Amino acid sequence: MGSVRARSFRRDRRGWLRGAPPPRWIRALPPVLICTVAVVTLLSPGPLDIGFLLGAIPPLAVLSYGPLATALLGIVAVAVLIVPVFQLNRPGNTDLLTVCFVALLSIFVSYVRSRRDAQLDLERTVAEAAQRAVVPEVPQRVGQVRCAALYRAAQHGTLVGGDFFDVREGPHGVRAVLGDVQGHGLAAVSSVALLLGAFREAALDHPDLESIVGRLDRRLLVDAAQNRRDERFATAVLLDISPEADLVRIVTCGHPPPLLLHDGTAREVGSAPWPPLGLGLPDASPHGEGAVRLRPGDRLVLASDGVWESRDASGAFYPLPERLAALAAEHGDDPEALADQVWVDVLRFCGTTTVHDDVTVLVLAPDLAAPH
Numbered sequence: 214m215g216s217v218r219a220r221s222f223r224r225d226r227r228g229w230l231r232g233a234p235p236p237r238w239i240r241a242l243p244p245v246l247i248c249t250v251a252v253v254t255l256l257s258p259g260p261l262d263i264g265f266l267l268g269a270i271p272p273l274a275v276l277s278y279g280p281l282a283t284a285l286l287g288i289v290a291v292a293v294l295i296v297p298v299f300q301l302n303r304p305g306n307t308d309l310l311t312v313c314f315v316a317l318l319s320i321f322v323s324y325v326r327s328r329r330d331a332q333l334d335l336e337r338t339v340a341e342a343a344q345r346a347v348v349p350e351v352p353q354r355v356g357q358v359r360c361a362a363l364y365r366a367a368q369h370g371t372l373v374g375g376d377f378f379d380v381r382e383g384p385h386g387v388r389a390v391l392g393d394v395q396g397h398g399l400a401a402v403s404s405v406a407l408l409l410g411a412f413r414e415a416a417l418d419h420p421d422l423e424s425i426v427g428r429l430d431r432r433l434l435v436d437a438a439q440n441r442r443d444e445r446f447a448t449a450v451l452l453d454i455s456p457e458a459d460l461v462r463i464v465t466c467g468h469p470p471p472l473l474l475h476d477g478t479a480r481e482v483g484s485a486p487w488p489p490l491g492l493g494l495p496d497a498s499p500h501g502e503g504a505v506r507l508r509p510g511d512r513l514v515l516a517s518d519g520v521w522e523s524r525d526a527s528g529a530f531y532p533l534p535e536r537l538a539a540l541a542a543e544h545g546d547d548p549e550a551l552a553d554q555v556w557v558d559v560l561r562f563c564g565t566t567t568v569h570d571d572v573t574v575l576v577l578a579p580d581l582a583a584p585h
Contacts, residue, residue, distance in 0.1 A: 235277040243274045243286050247293060254299045264294050264301035268312045271319030280324040287316030348377065348409070351575075353549075356382040357458040358389075359578040361548035363556050365519075366571055374571040375401040376517045377409050377447075381416040386456045388416040388425070391515040391575050392449030392468060392490070404445055407432050408490070422453050422464045426487065426494065433491030446491035450483070450515055454507075458579035461513065463503040466490050469521050472537055473505060474512040479537040482513075510546065512578045516555070519572035523559050531562050548576035 247270060254261050270290040274283040291312055293299055351362045358380070366374035378391040390412050394404040411432040415425040429449065437445055448468035454461045463471060463483045467490075470483035484503030488494060516533060523531040536558055544550040552574045559568065 239273075240277040243270050243278075246270060246273070247286070247289055250301075251293055251299060254301060257300075260300040262301075264308060264312075267291075267294050267301075268315050271316040275319050275323045275326060278323060279327050280320050283323040284316070284320050287313075287319060291316065348379075348405070351378070351380050354580075355380045356387040356454075356456070357580050358387045358454055359548050359580055361552045361576045363552040363574045364572070365556065365568070375405065376519070376571040376573040377405040378515075378573055378575050379409055379412060380575075380577070381413055383417045385420050385453070387452075387454040387458075388412075388422075389452040389454070389515070389575065389577060390449055391517065391573060392447050392466075393518050393571070394447040395445050404433065404436070404447060407436055408447060408449075422451050422462055425451060426464055426466060426490070430490045430492075430494045434493060437491070446489040448489045448518070452513065452515075452577070454577070454579055458581050459507050461505050461507055461579070463505065469516065469518070472514045472516075472534055474514060474537065474541050475508065475510075477538055477542060479514070479534045479541070481534065507579050507581065509581045512541070512546070512548065512551070512576060514551070514555075515573075515575040515577075517571060517573040519568055519570035520555065520559055520574060522570065523563050523568055523572075525562055526564055531559055536562075546578060548578045552576045 246266065250263060250266050253263070267290040271283060271287045274286045278286070291309070294301055294312060295309060348364070351360050353360060360380050362378055362380075364376065364378070366376075375394040376392070377394065378389075380387065380389045382388075390408075392408065394401045394408070408429055411429050412425065415428040419425050419428065426449075429447075433445060433447065446467075448466060450463065450465045450468045450471055452461055452463055452471065461482075464487060465483045466487040470481045472479045473482045482503060482505045514537060520531060520533055525531075533555075537555070540554045540558060541551055544554055555574045556572065559572065
């Protein structure tokens with residue numbers, strides 16, 4: 214099972230007013246209201262003129278029940294209204310016909326809603342499958358590297374936004390990428406799919422990061438030329454971890470550099486920054502790549518702009534390097550726990566439950582002790 218936070222994909226964050234299943238208290242309202250009216254009238258020494266409350270039962274049932282259950286609740290409401298033992302002030306024909314009409318109308322609305330919900334669920338399932346194909350789960354281990362990823366799309370109801378990430382093993386070692394495409398929406402998702410496809414092929418074909426970066430840059434340029442799109446660019450950071458997991462090479466293309474956790478400290482590592490992807494790279498060779506020797510227990514943390522550019526109420530940016538070492542010390546060497554805690558700490562720092570940009574955290578823990 215992949216370690217990218219599957220629950221972030223599967224958890225329904227829409228809310229019941231946005232199409233998610235209603236909460237239990239909504240489902241309980243119709244039967245609770247019926248029982249309340251029945252008990253109150255039975256305990257009352259005299260007739261009560263509260264039969265009008267029963268007219269609300271069928272519309273409430275529409276919110277969470279299908280047509281059969283709505284019909285059953287409507288029948289019960291009519292029965293309570295006309296059974297003499299409840300003494301609902303002897304409702305007239307007009308009251309009875311009104312409740313019956315509302316019940317029949319509610320059954321029809323419930324039928325339409327059930328058919329619509331079934332179609333929407335099918336479309337959402339297909340959309341989720343397509344989006345997961347674009348950004349699949351990252352395995353817990355790739356080669357000699359333990360991996361964990363956390364992803365939150367800024368746009369509610371979507372699983373893929375403008376961030377992209379992947380970790381692949383090839384003949385030259387383990388390659389990882391994390392980046393951010395300009396913009397949001399379907400256009401950004403299309404660019405994400407193109408970049409990830411190009412990265413997965415290039416990670417197998419090219420022996421160095423410079424060639425992979427050139428491949429990604431050309432992919433965006435060709436797509437913009439063929440589809441006559443406006444200039445679209447992406448920032449990215451690429452890592453190449455040696456087969457022995459003791460050396461990492463790094464290229465940053467307009468993206469914040471990765472952080473290296475070593476002996477309880479966190480520091481930025483990388484090389485001279487390259488231009489963002491999609492702007493047409495000049496001769497790549499002068500840029501070069503950064504190389505860092507890895508030691509047992511080292512971890513590499515990559516984060517998207519949604520983490521680095523999060524702000525608190527005063528407008529201060531989230532200080533990831535300063536807070537990362539403390540978070541790592543609290544949660545040991547578990548990459549998955551560390552990725553989770555970065556997200557929790559970002560929300561705590563911002564004083565909110567949501568952020569306004571895609572958030573991605575990728576934690577890589579090279580295992581030098583494991584046999585290749």
